[in-house]
Amino acid sequence: MQHLTHFYINGSWQAPHGSERMEVVDPATEAPCVSVPRATREDIDSAVHAARQALPTWAATPASQRHDLLMAAAKEMQRRYGELRDAHVLTMGCPVDTAGALHVDGPIEGMQYYAERAGRMEEVEQKGSVSLVREPIGVCALINPWNYPLHQLIGKLAPALAAGCTVVAKPAEQTPLQDFIMAEIFEEVGLPAGVFNLVTGVGSEIGPVMAGHSDIDMISFTGSTRAGVQVAEHAAPTVKRVCQELGGKSPLVITEGADLEAAVRLGVENVMANTGQTCDAFTRMLVPRALQQDAAALAGQIAREQVLGDPKRTDTTMGPLVSERQKSIVRHFIQRGLEEGATLVEGGVDGPDHLSHGYYVRPTIFTDVTNDMEIAQEEIFGPVLCILGYGSLDEAIEIANDTVYGLSSAVYARNVDEALPIARRLKAGQCYLQDAEFSFDAPFGGYKHSGNGREWGEEGLLEYVEVKSIVGT
16 A cells, blocks of 8 residues: 655645545555545645745746656656556556556647647737737646546646646545656656645545635636536635536437447447546437437447456456445436336446456446436436437437536537538537547537536637737837
8 A cells, every 4th residue: 555645845745734644445446555645724825835936937937948848747757657557547447458548648648739839828919009918827726536637637737837837736535646646757857846736635625725715826627517616616706717627418419321330339438438437428329219229239239348347457448436436326326217217228236246346337328218317417427328319300409408518529420521510509518520539639628517618729728828918019
């Protein structure tokens, strides 16, 4: 069991003010595997003070130097690739054979992506007698989730550093290891003291302290919609900027002329990736009613291909959920689906017979789901797919948009030209056409209760920027 004893504050490893600690549980074994300090208000104050003191110098650092430091960090991330991957295997239960591609490759590329965009901060846009310049917004608090802990950290941290901001990062209680590795990486590459600060603690305790702190200029939060509302409430009195990536219940609209087998495989594998713990997963599959039975049979067959087991085994394709609490939540929703009258195609409430320990839930497929059911409206955050039938394309779009969420969506039609007009009618921050893959150029964020602001792309950098107008030049 690893015991991490210090926070990373002001360029050094500092002992916490308090003595309380938190244990991290390996979700595959249900045994403690890591312990970390539990931050107090005094620890947050120390980290924020360090970030505030470092801000003027870092903001004035030439963009070329910020570029070089971010590129050096990316290179060091690559060197420590195995450690970053194994952190996700240990604390998340992500299978070792997929953890690198799912959780490490993207963050390395993301660090490089924003290193190349640091120079945008020195560009001046001229509009007649008006000059528009960009300045870093200031000290940023980054509160990250447990489901994609490194990816979400870099999605906030890389643009913040590229913009010239200083940061205080807080990982989720369940998955802190990768943040400690990143602190070691920044120490190794020579990031100036106070630019990156790391604390660990219980989100419900220190999240409000960070959100309401008068010396923090911006808070970027990824998590549940309920927690996001609380963050915004605590941030409001200090009128700081709030960027939030919250919940989702994303639709995949499959049209009558689509390659049904390819479309269903895309949808099932999308939902089952990361054991269903993906905020933008296509958890509502919408198919023409005449094809619903065929789609359900295909979905069940594809779900049965998943190999549920020990994440340290290379033949495992699906590991456990992150915690006992998450397992209970997912099983509750599966039971609700049965009670509401949905047809169970595959999976169910009972755990796998061959696994006596770990927070495992079988890949689960429901069909004959209607959009008024709880399982069609609530974010389950587990390996559960709902198949809904529709009559006309107008009805499909109405069903797809009938949700409080609007994070992502997808359309699988005959071709991209047929899918595009449908995508334009979906109320979501992203829409994937056919078998399109994630792109760093695509800003990520939601409509409605899925949050505000954007991560990745040029818009991801602008979240950390204040635009100043200089008139008369």
